[in-house]
Amino acid sequence: MDIDLRGARLPANLRILIERSFLEELRKAVERLLSAQLGSKIDVTAHKMVPGCRVGIHTDYGSLGQTHRLLVHLNRGWKAENGGLLMFFDEEHPSGESRNLRCYSPHHRRAIGFEISPNSFHAVSRIVAGDRYALCFSFYGDP
Numbered sequence: 001m002d003i004d005l006r007g008a009r010l011p012a013n014l015r016i017l018i019e020r021s022f023l024e025e026l027r028k029a030v031e032r033l034l035s036a037q038l039g040s041k042i043d044v045t046a047h048k049m050v051p052g053c054r055v056g057i058h059t060d061y062g063s064l065g066q067t068h069r070l071l072v073h074l075n076r077g078w079k080a081e082n083g084g085l086l087m088f089f090d091e092e093h094p095s096g097e098s099r100n101l102r103c104y105s106p107h108h109r110r111a112i113g114f115e116i117s118p119n120s121f122h123a124v125s126r127i128v129a130g131d132r133y134a135l136c137f138s139f140y141g142d143p
Contacts, residue, residue, distance in 0.1 A: 002045045004044070006018050049124065067141045069113065072111045080105055
């Protein structure tokens with residue numbers, strides 16, 4: 001489930017996540033960390049995945065113009081056996097011998113940033129136990 005935080009009624013202590021000043025500072029920090037030029041548009045969504053959910057290999061590259069993404073995982077006490085690994089691949093249909101598979105467990109307060117391109121193949125393994133949460137900041141190029 002994805003929730004657009006700009007359209008949600010957020011409690012006062014979470015409104016900072018959609019405030020212009022916070023998002024501008026976040027954009028600048030992501031630009032520095034990823035050595036990227038980012039536009040002013042930023043989408044902010046919350047993701048929730050429950051046991052049995054998974055996301056197949058895909059890239060978010062397309063006509064929307066997203067260029068980079070920052071995921072912030074919020075999963076206290078998450079264990080590897082819970083599943084829900086964020087996986088990056090070097091091809092859409094990797095073989096069992098693929099050398100560039102990278103996997104990241106969605107540990108609490110772990111942030112992962114990446115470029116969105118025609119080759120940014122990623123997926124989320126099946127959730128075995130627990131609810132998996134993430135904040136997703138999607139950055140765009142300037143029109």
